[in-house]
Amino acid sequence: MKIPFVATWGDDTVHCTGTEIALTDLRLYVSEIELLNAKGEARALVLQRELPWQQPNLALIDLEDGQGACRNGTSEMYAHLVGSAPPGEYTGLRFTIGVPFEINHSDPLQAEAPLDDPAMHWHWRSGYKFLRAGVRSTTDGFWIHVGSAGCEGTIRDISGCRFPNRIPIELSEFSPGHDAIAVDLKELFAGTDLTDGEAADCSSGPPETACNAPFAALGIDFESGELLGRQRVFAIDR
Numbered sequence: 001m002k003i004p005f006v007a008t009w010g011d012d013t014v015h016c017t018g019t020e021i022a023l024t025d026l027r028l029y030v031s032e033i034e035l036l037n038a039k040g041e042a043r044a045l046v047l048q049r050e051l052p053w054q055q056p057n058l059a060l061i062d063l064e065d066g067q068g069a070c071r072n073g074t075s076e077m078y079a080h081l082v083g084s085a086p087p088g089e090y091t092g093l094r095f096t097i098g099v100p101f102e103i104n105h106s107d108p109l110q111a112e113a114p115l116d117d118p119a120m121h122w123h124w125r126s127g128y129k130f131l132r133a134g135v136r137s138t139t140d141g142f143w144i145h146v147g148s149a150g151c152e153g154t155i156r157d158i159s160g161c162r163f164p165n166r167i168p169i170e171l172s173e174f175s176p177g178h179d180a181i182a183v184d185l186k187e188l189f190a191g192t193d194l195t196d197g198e199a200a201d202c203s204s205g206p207p208e209t210a211c212n213a214p215f216a217a218l219g220i221d222f223e224s225g226e227l228l229g230r231q232r233v234f235a236i237d238r
Contacts, residue, residue: 001045003081003093004180006237007063014135014185017068024070024134024143026063026183027120029099033059035085035176036092043090047083052113054082058099060114063183069136072119093174093181097146097218097234098130098166104148105158125151125158130166131218134201135185141199142192144214149204150225163225165204167218169234182237188217190232 007014007026016023034042047054054060059081064073098104099115104127108115115121120129126148134143150162171181191213192200202211206223215222219231 001083001085001176003045003083003176005061005063005079005081006180006182008182008184008186008237009135010184010186015068016064016066016070016073020138022069022136023064023185024136024141025073025132026134026185027073027129028061028097028131028133028183029058029114029120029128030061030081030095031058031098031100032094032096033081033083034094035088035090036094036170036172037088038091040092042094043085043088045081045083045085047081050082052116053078054114055112058103058114060117060120074119090176091174092170092172093176094168094170096166096168098148098164099128101148101161101164104128105151105153105155107155122147125153125155126161127151127158133183133185133188135189135194137194139197140194142189142194142201142210144188144202144211145204146215146218147204149206163204163206165215165220165225167220167231168227169231171234171236174236178238180237182235184233184235187232188214190217 033045064070066073066075108121129145129147131146148161153159
């Protein structure tokens with residue numbers, strides 16, 4: 001079973017070589033993937049081991065190609081999940097954007113792919129960047145890195161994080177084998193002014209007011225770290 005992802009700006013796809021709006025980055029870790037049947041019962045999607053992109057329970061989706069505005073990216077892309085689930089008729093999908101706590105704070109120098117990508121690791125205490133995303137207009141730009149913050153302890157011995165910042169996604173009426181998952185950056189950056197000529201960013205740090213709007217779009221209250229129960233960025237693409 002293959003589940004594709006696509007980068008969009010509203011109803012249009014967005015690319016690193018776009019003109020009015022260009023992608024500058026879009027990479028994300030996907031975990032805890034489950035298919036839902038009509039009764040609401042969940043069945044795990046076990047990912048195919050496909051290094052350097054997938055372990056059985058974790059995948060790195062990479063929708064940038066290193067061209068144009070994506071100068072900090074790579075030419076390699078990986079735009080889908082590939083896995084297997086028990087036979088059945090599935091009508092929904094849920095997953096988490098993020099790396100599970102148990103492996104988020106392990107030693108990246110000893111990690112198996114896709115956790116060995118240095119571009120996706122923050123620093124020893126906070127662990128991995130769950131999501132890297134950015135766009136550029138003709139005069140402006142914005143990028144965001146989402147990951148756990150406020151973590152306590154030392155490497156391999158983190159007791160917890162005040163702001164886990166894992167993003168739960170549930171898409172009802174999702175048809176595996178037919179539908180794709182759109183990552184809508186227009187929604188992600190809807191509260192960001194891309195016309196003021198001042199490029200800005202968000203690194204998930206508590207003082208950054210620029211994080212408030214994109215975190216809300218992801219369904220997280222930035223100031224408290226609490227889940228809001230809704231998100232606007234991930235949607236079904238048919």
